Amino acid sequence: MxxxxxxxxxxxxxxxxxxxxxxxxxxxxxxxxxxxxxxxxxxxxxxxxxxxxxxxxxxxxxxxxxxxxxxxxxxxxxxxxxxxxxxxxxxxxxxxxxxxxxxxxxxxxxxxxxxxxxxxxxxxxxxxxxxxxxxxxxxxxxxxxxxxxxxxxxxxxxxxxxxxxxxxxxxxxxxxxxxxxxxxxxxxxxxxxxxxxxxxxxxxxxxxxTPAFCFGSCAPCSGGQPGTNYATHWWNDAVFYEILVRSFQDSNGDGKGDFVGMTQRLDYLNDGNPATTTDLGVTGIWLMPMMESPSYHGYDVSDYKATEADYGSMAEFEAFLAAAHQRGIKVIIDLVLNHSSSRHPWFTQAVGNANSPTRDWYRWSATNPGYLGPWGQTVWYPRGGSYNYALFWSEMPDLNWRNPQVRAAMWDVSRFWLRKGVDGYRLDAVKYLVEDGPTLLDTPETLATLEEFHDSVRAVNPAALTVGEAWSSTRLVVPYVSNDRLDLCFEFDLAESIINAVNQGSASGLRTQLNLVNTLYPKLQYATFLTNHDQNRVFDVLGSNPARMKQAAALYLTMPGVPFLYYGEELGMAGTGPDEDKRRPMQWTAGTQGGFTTGTPWRTLNANYRQFNVANAQADPASLLNHYKKLIALRTTHETLRKGYYLPAAASVPTVLVYARVYEQQATVVATNLSGTAASTPALSLGISTLAAGTYQVTDLYSGQAAGTVVVDAQGGFSNWTATLPALAPNGTWMLQLRAATVNSTASAKPAFALALYPNPATGPVRLDLAAAPAASSQVQVFDLTGRLVHTARFAGGTYTMPVAHLQAGTYFVRVQSGAAVAVQRLVLER
Missing domain, CATH: 2.60.40.10 (Immunoglobulins)
Structure with missing residues (x-):
């Protein structure tokens, strides 16, 4: 001191x-x-x-x-x-x-x-x-x-x-x-x-x-591959649909949805024929818990290797799985690792029996430790002469993940369903797995356990997807998708920002959150959504306003990430209050029980089902359902919307949010008007990108209208460009595709060379490695995302150490010209 x-x-x-x-x-x-x-x-x-x-x-x-x-x-x-x-x-x-x-x-x-x-x-x-x-x-x-x-x-x-x-x-x-x-x-x-x-x-x-050379080498492993060649996976091409089996389709009149009913409705989701337009077009399904459970929701599992009897037999589940795969639909299922049902034999054998072989599979205390849960709830419950730890409910006791037998049993479960053919897992309550005394979430042991889980899953199916529910702020979620833990986590902060932007008519908060998400996560590796089964349905949150609903859908289905939509969202299904009311039966028709069942449904249908149902929506070209179909088809068709990296862009109207998706030498620029009044053809600007300089034809993908041409400059950007389109309507969205018409020989036709930046992301000086510098002297220029030049220097040879202390955290583009050749690389700075 x-x-x-x-x-x-x-x-x-x-x-x-x-x-x-x-x-x-x-x-x-x-x-x-x-x-x-x-x-x-x-x-x-x-x-x-x-x-x-x-x-x-x-x-x-x-x-x-x-x-x-x-x-x-x-x-x-x-x-x-x-x-x-x-x-x-x-x-x-x-x-x-x-x-x-x-x-x-x-x-x-x-x-x-x-x-x-x-x-x-x-x-x-x-x-x-x-x-x-x-x-x-x-x-x-x-x-x-x-x-x-x-x-x-x-x-x-x-x-x-x-x-x-x-x-x-x-x-x-x-x-x-x-x-x-x-x-x-x-x-x-x-x-x-x-x-x-x-x-x-x-x-x-x-x-x-220190330079990031390859292990055991004096050179980079990547060989200087440009950073835009980031890894993508099959799930980056997918759009997922979340289903509560109990509420989707009943096939036998008992009022409860089942596997056979789901199979009968698969053609609604995707009929397997790309030429048809009657299906929604999703290519992934997430099934909420479908293992044996005493509760309607299934999150308290009583047998991890059995199907829920209300939903049907294992053979019927396998038939559903095969039918989905025939249509090109991947299926992931909920896997509840944090806790079991109090009716699971592991637990019933352990209650009141200190000598039970499964006693230590749960957490027990002779006295009440006294601390509460993360939201002030009771977590220690008297049972069998001791106190048992249960984070969510007394009847869902937490598993003791410090016990190696628990780990072995649950890894066995994870392998069991993968061998049945499921394509991965959604993991419930993933941040609560391993407690450390009164520290109940986000422990280092939880992260280490997920690394083991990753290895267990990959040993059976190297392409299996794992999606986590870590309901936290963005910065706390990122570790869960790092270090070979999970492939994706749901981005709750981004979902809230989308809804707030649409409700409030303001672009600033959403713009900030988009920039944060795309700086912190591995490129494209997070799950986007609007609301899910634990939240009030998005149609209610947006004031039952179809225009706002369409805008929210256009936003998250054109953003980076892997989109998930909750069943019935595409119809305008309502649902607030108790969880059961957010999970009511699917609305197929305006007829008796909405076409869901011939019996008495397990939960009454929404009051709006006679207006908002599949049959009505399919017959209305302007319906929300047909809007979703079109958005999903555009995403499936255009690589920029599935694999393109994200760049913020600007508009002359403050209430218009603009961003670009760039993949190889194509781009889609999304402009959305968050205000309640038309924006008279706003001028758009993109500071910099990896697009080649030249003239590009512009088309609005959604309407199919030609929108003029734009000249992309040597930095891959353009300034104050105006589309030849009518005014951007309230809550309207343009999806402007840029396709090269001519390429300027003075810019992009020059032979490029390999440029590598280390480290990237960086917090201190950055090393530039030119794999084979064409000239003795090179020039480096660094631009921020608005295209403003923030650093320039000349250097000799194949390496240059670039100071960055004067730059704020964020994404930059580094442009190096050596002789006639030019290379551009993205750089992320962290502080």
């Missing part, structure tokens, strides 16, 4: 480590005290935490008024301008280097490119003679400093602090033993004291970034 005056409250540290370390809650500025027993003005504390990544900051006193202001150069911005310190804990004795209150130590970012490598189960680590000095155990300890791949680009990274600059030697480890350490080639290796070749780090600046 140097010469600072320490108040009577003392010095504290607060952060995300506190609850895992046994303190009452995270981010409490008064509970984790530091001491200075020898009076040397160095205040310290020792805490015990599990392995993981934690954020923290120091507090001079015991209130947030005394919190340090962490410099951006050595912290992470939480998105609101608040910067925190970060520590990676992997080994058993991490001692953070001394740092001045509110100041930075030397920052070092290690990065290794693992593309093309099989990453070991133990993860990726870095070792070297810096470890003792940095506080990461003994030098060359292969377990102490793990690297992470949070954006799923194959580059594993970690940032650490060093108390002083210097020269250090290091190597990467594919695993957690020295037997798995890389062999560094002589061309970039320096012998250590034993003669072993190592990499060398000169930590001579406040922030140093």
């Amino acid at each position: 140097g010469t600072r005056t320490v108040p009577a409250g003392g010095v504290h540290v607060a952060g995300t480590f506190q609850a895992p370390a046994g303190f009452p809650a995270n981010w409490n500025p008064a509970t984790t005290a530091l001491t200075d027993p020898d009076g040397d003005h160095i205040w310290e504390a020792t805490v015990t935490v599990p392995a993981g990544v934690f954020l923290y900051k120091f507090v001079n006193g015991d209130t947030w008024g005394g919190a340090e202001l962490v410099p951006a150069g050595c912290g992470l911005d939480d998105g609101g301008g608040n910067v925190n310190r970060q520590v990676v804990v992997g080994g058993t004795a991490v001692r953070l280097p001394l740092v001045a209150f509110g100041d930075c130590a030397t920052q070092v970012r290690f990065a290794v490119d693992m593309n093309g490598q099989t990453v070991a189960a133990g993860g990726v680590h870095v070792v070297g003679n810096f470890q003792t000095l940095a506080g990461y155990g003994a030098n060359d300890d292969p377990t102490a400093l793990p690297l992470r791949d949070d954006n799923n680009d194959g580059i594993f990274e970690a940032q650490i602090s060093l108390p002083a600059p210097g020269r250090f030697q290091y190597r990467f480890v594919n695993g957690s033993t020295l037997a798995a350490v890389e062999t560094v080639p002589a061309s970039c290796g320096t012998p250590d004291a034993t003669g072993t070749l190592t990499r060398v780090l000169d930590a001579t600046t406040a922030a140093t970034t």
